[in-house]
Amino acid sequence: MNELIEREEVSKIASFNSIDVFSIKTEKFKTNAIHIFFNDNLSEENVTKNALVPAVLRRGTENHPTFKDLALYLEQLYGASFDCGVVKKGEQQIINFYIEYISDRFVQKDENISEKAVDLLIEILTRPVLENGLFKPAYVEQEKENLKDRIEGRINDKVQYAVERCLEELCKGEPYELYEYGKVEHLPNITPEELYRRYIYIIETLPMRVFISGDSSDGVIEGIVNKLKQFPRGEIKKVEIPKAKKQPEAIREITDRMNVNQGKLSLGFRTNIMADDDNYYALAVYNGILGGGIHSKLFQNVREKASLAYYAFSRLDKFKGLMVISSGIEIANKNKAIDIIREQMEDIKKGNITDYEFDSTLKSFETTLKSIADSHTGMVDFYLSQVLYSTGDTPASFINKIKSVKKEDVIRVSNMIEPGVVYFLTSME
Amino acid sequence: MDIRIIEYKNLNEKIYVYEHKSGLSAFVVPKKGYSKKFATYATNYGSVNSEFIIPGENNITRVPEGIAHFLEHKLFDQEDGSIMDKFSELGADPNAYTGFNQTVYLFSCTDRFNENFNLLLRFVQNPYLTDESIEKERGIIGQEIKMYQDHPDWRVFFNYLGALYHNMPVKIDIAGTIESISKIDKKTLLTCYNTFYHPSNMIILVVGDVDPDDIFNKVESSIKTKESRSEIKRIFPQEPETVNEKYVELSMPVSTPQFQMGFKDKAGFRGKALLEREVAVDMLLEMIVGKSSELYDSLYNEGLINSTFSFDYMIEEDYAHSIIGGESKDPIKVRDRIAAQIENIKAKGLDRSVFERIKRSKYGRFLRQLNSVENISYFFISVYFKGAYVFDYAQIYDKITFEYVNEVFNDHFDLEKLALSVVKPV
Numbered sequence: 001m002n003e004l005i006e007r008e009e010v011s012k013i014a015s016f017n018s019i020d021v022f023s024i025k026t027e028k029f030k031t032n033a034i035h036i037f038f039n040d041n042l043s044e045e046n047v048t049k050n051a052l053v054p055a056v057l058r059r060g061t062e063n064h065p066t067f068k069d070l071a072l073y074l075e076q077l078y079g080a081s082f083d084c085g086v087v088k089k090g091e092q093q094i095i096n097f098y099i100e101y102i103s104d105r106f107v108q109k110d111e112n113i114s115e116k117a118v119d120l121l122i123e124i125l126t127r128p129v130l131e132n133g134l135f136k137p138a139y140v141e142q143e144k145e146n147l148k149d150r151i152e153g154r155i156n157d158k159v160q161y162a163v164e165r166c167l168e169e170l171c172k173g174e175p176y177e178l179y180e181y182g183k184v185e186h187l188p189n190i191t192p193e194e195l196y197r198r199y200i201y202i203i204e205t206l207p208m209r210v211f212i213s214g215d216s217s218d219g220v221i222e223g224i225v226n227k228l229k230q231f232p233r234g235e236i237k238k239v240e241i242p243k244a245k246k247q248p249e250a251i252r253e254i255t256d257r258m259n260v261n262q263g264k265l266s267l268g269f270r271t272n273i274m275a276d277d278d279n280y281y282a283l284a285v286y287n288g289i290l291g292g293g294i295h296s297k298l299f300q301n302v303r304e305k306a307s308l309a310y311y312a313f314s315r316l317d318k319f320k321g322l323m324v325i326s327s328g329i330e331i332a333n334k335n336k337a338i339d340i341i342r343e344q345m346e347d348i349k350k351g352n353i354t355d356y357e358f359d360s361t362l363k364s365f366e367t368t369l370k371s372i373a374d375s376h377t378g379m380v381d382f383y384l385s386q387v388l389y390s391t392g393d394t395p396a397s398f399i400n401k402i403k404s405v406k407k408e409d410v411i412r413v414s415n416m417i418e419p420g421v422v423y424f425l426t427s428m429e
Numbered sequence: 430m431d432i433r434i435i436e437y438k439n440l441n442e443k444i445y446v447y448e449h450k451s452g453l454s455a456f457v458v459p460k461k462g463y464s465k466k467f468a469t470y471a472t473n474y475g476s477v478n479s480e481f482i483i484p485g486e487n488n489i490t491r492v493p494e495g496i497a498h499f500l501e502h503k504l505f506d507q508e509d510g511s512i513m514d515k516f517s518e519l520g521a522d523p524n525a526y527t528g529f530n531q532t533v534y535l536f537s538c539t540d541r542f543n544e545n546f547n548l549l550l551r552f553v554q555n556p557y558l559t560d561e562s563i564e565k566e567r568g569i570i571g572q573e574i575k576m577y578q579d580h581p582d583w584r585v586f587f588n589y590l591g592a593l594y595h596n597m598p599v600k601i602d603i604a605g606t607i608e609s610i611s612k613i614d615k616k617t618l619l620t621c622y623n624t625f626y627h628p629s630n631m632i633i634l635v636v637g638d639v640d641p642d643d644i645f646n647k648v649e650s651s652i653k654t655k656e657s658r659s660e661i662k663r664i665f666p667q668e669p670e671t672v673n674e675k676y677v678e679l680s681m682p683v684s685t686p687q688f689q690m691g692f693k694d695k696a697g698f699r700g701k702a703l704l705e706r707e708v709a710v711d712m713l714l715e716m717i718v719g720k721s722s723e724l725y726d727s728l729y730n731e732g733l734i735n736s737t738f739s740f741d742y743m744i745e746e747d748y749a750h751s752i753i754g755g756e757s758k759d760p761i762k763v764r765d766r767i768a769a770q771i772e773n774i775k776a777k778g779l780d781r782s783v784f785e786r787i788k789r790s791k792y793g794r795f796l797r798q799l800n801s802v803e804n805i806s807y808f809f810i811s812v813y814f815k816g817a818y819v820f821d822y823a824q825i826y827d828k829i830t831f832e833y834v835n836e837v838f839n840d841h842f843d844l845e846k847l848a849l850s851v852v853k854p855v
Contacts, residue, residue, distance in 0.1 A: 026462070027462070028460070028461065028462035028463060029800045030796045030797065030799055030800055031796070031797050031800060066726065067720065067725075067726060067729060068720070068721055068722070068723075068725070068726040071719070071720035071721035071725075072721040072786070074790070075721055075786050075787060075789065075790035076786055076789070076790070077793075078789055078790060078792065078793030078796075079789070079790035079791060079792070079793030079794040079797070080793065081794075081797070100797065101793070102793045102796050102797065106439075106796060138730075142729075142730065142732060145732055146732075146735045146736065149684065149685055149735055149756060150735075152684035152685065153683075153684045153685065153756065154684075155682060155683070155684055156581050156582075156683050156684060156687075157580070158579045158580075159576070258682040259681070259682045259855055260579050260682065261575045261578040261579050262572065262575040262576055262578070262579055293517065293522075294513045294514075294517055294523070295513075295514060295517035295518075303569055304511065304565075304569075307565045307566075307567075307568035307569050308568070308572070309569070309572050310569055310570070310572040310573035310576055311576070328572060328575070328576045329572065330572070330575075356514065356517075356518060359518060360514075360517035360518055360520070363517070363518070363519065363520025364517065364520060364522070366520055366539070366540070367465075367520045367521065367522060367537070367538055367539050367540070370464040370465070370539040370540075371464055371465045371537070371539060373464050374463050374464055374465050374801070374802065375800065375801060376800075
């Protein structure tokens with residue numbers, strides 16, 4: 001096994017007040033990073049507010065009360081980068097904050113960039129600029145407007161939009177259908193007061209994970225941990241991971257029309273296999289063979305052989321047990337493309353998997369997982385997923401499990417996949 | 430074997446250089462501790478090179494637009510099947526991209542580097558073109574072109590270039606058009622291959638935890654061509670200094686207007702002088718419209734820009750321009766405010782303390798880029814063909830003066846050379 005991965009494993013260095021602190025030590029980067037995550041159940045009630053809170057927090061703090069002041073201070077810290085936002089992992093909404101700053105090795109000793117960067121991140125989270133004890137109404141209004149733009153802007157990237165719309169339709173009526181940045185219709189009713197309450201709730205109540213990565217000394221890390229201990233925490237919410245399997249439903253055809261040049265076809269499936277399921281590794285291999293790269297059946301047949309598309313892929317959501325297949329095609333070729341895609345899935349069921357397809361898939365996983373250690377975000381995102389869904393893998397153990405998958409396992413899981421939605425984004429009549 | 434080492438002590442980086450007798454240059458940037466190894470084989474040939482004089486000939490050769498990109502797709506075909514498959518079997522991730530000025534073939538892997546590297550060296554030197562496979566590729570590239578036609582940011586970008594340039598081929602889509610690619614055949618592809626894929630027009634670069642001697646030995650034994658060749662004459666049309674159009678717009682299914690605007694700049698820089706100008710304009714953009722500027726603050730507070738707002742400066746030997754863009758409810762107002770702020774700064778002068786702060790910030794962000802083997806490869810190639818090394822930026826940041834930046838400010842931000850491109854909702 002690659003020793004580098006073993007060396008750069010994460011270790012949990014502290015746990016208090018439902019704040020788990022992890023450290024990833026490495027000297028190969030020129031920067032250090034701190035990531036802070038809060039996770040919540042994805043819910044109609046809170047999704048938009050959870051997205052709006054970080055957007056308002058990044059506007060200013062007590063010491064740096066405007067966006068401009070913050071930007072200016074980051075520039076002084078040798079162009080430290082700060083950002084925040086939300087992502088969706090399965091039916092959890094993750095609110096994230098990070099700061100990345102150059103290692104003290106590259107600046108004068110007395111600059112103390114790390115300490116200033118850590119203090120800034122904590123200040124953004126705990127001491128936002130306030131007006132009469134609440135968020136500034138002007139900031140809230142502006143960020144509501146920006147959030148509206150972001151939500152409405154989903155249609156701009158048609159490739160991504162066709163994938164998300166398909167999965168949304170597949171999960172109609174479940175929390176998963178919610179977009180991570182929420183809904184425009186929620187925005188008018190969110191007041192500065194209500195948003196501030198939501199902020200306090202997030203900080204005090206949601207489970208919190210902190211990842212410190214880079215070359216910080218033990219002393220610096222201990223300093224960070226001590227600062228985190230001053231976080232105001234209350235009783236912690238238990239975030240549930242829904243497990244219930246959905247009963248199969250009839251396949252639904254959904255068509256959206258826009259003024260587009262190319263049709264975007266997306267097929268949505270329920271795999272009913274989650275990340276912590278023993279079958280998950282076989283499913284991951286199944287997906288790799290079907291549409292996970294240039295060696296895959298979709299790429300080879302939809303693109304290379306039939307010359308129907310530039311892109312054709314399949315992708316899993318392992319936290320919800322879903323799969324989506326997507327391809328951009330000539331509008332008239334819709335049925336032809338669907339036939340070829342179904343043929344590929346049938347082929348796997350029949351066991352028509354070449355050694356090339358199978359071996360390339362395993363190797364592709366190995367390369368991807370080993371490369372995780374080459375960036376802060378690669379490592380942090382991998383370990384966050386492990387922690388959130390209690391899967392407990394390291395990149396190395398994940399590779400081993402993938403390598404132990406047999407063709408029979410792939411055929412077995414191929415029969416568990418249920419089609420749900422055929423989505424087509426096409427031109428106006 | 431003659432290997433040269435260029436050391437950048439402040440950055441803790443080194444470049445190993447080896448010149449092959451064919452004129453090909455090979456480079457290794459060792460990155461200790463990284464799992465991923467990144468190898469690239471690049472030619473100084475991109476979408477803008479559709480007119481040229483082949484070494485040894487006198488007449489100008491003209492080829493259809495989009496041919497460099499088409500050739501990039503076709504090179505992966507080999508007599509014994511697609512080379513992509515062979516990379517996949519070895520667990521590598523092969524890729525290629527065509528830019529305005531370069532075509533780059535690459536792979537990344539964590540294991541079995543040597544076998545993968547052999548594949549890269551082999552396929553780029555061995556075009557295998559058949560009429561049937563060219564026909565098939567036309568369908569695939571046709572869908573690629575249509576996909577980009579539905580991308581508003583792509584459309585707003587090329588419309589912007591079309592507004593800036595009267596004749597410069599940079600205004601034409603890298604992949605060409607459905608019409609232009611219909612004219613591409615085996616003969617034209619081979620003409621371009623034989624002209625631009627001569628080793629003297631190419632470089633090889635490996636970034637990662639590798640041994641430079643091994644790499645160079647491999648290069649030495651694998652490059653088939655042994656002789657150097659005279660230079661290719663690249664023909665560019667006469668380009669007036671003025672912009673082609675000050676304003677262009679297009680309607681598309683988007684949620685809110687998207688815009689790109691900026692200034693057409695003079696060309697003709699190379700090497701460190703080019704990098705210095707690039708750094709200067711970059712810093713100026715940051716000073717004028719960056720997140721810590723007065724202007725950004727007021728545009729953001731008034732809801733005229735949002736977090737999609739960004740800017741960049743593109744400089745090549747033959748053309749250069751700045752790009753400022755994002756979403757806005759009123760792009761014309763944004764343009765006018767930026768123009769007014771430039772007038773304002775021209776009257777009262779730039780602030781030296783802001784210059785110092787931005788310089789420090791840009792340096793830190795440059796260092797951050799060097800965390801990633803992908804980024805190093807990408808910037809190395811692009812900077813090398815402009816006559817410098819990616820690590821030279823450190824020296825530029827160190828030496829650049831307020832006086833020089835002032836000079837560039839007066840030169841670049843000429844309101845007569847400002848163009849705006851807008852994509853509006855239907």
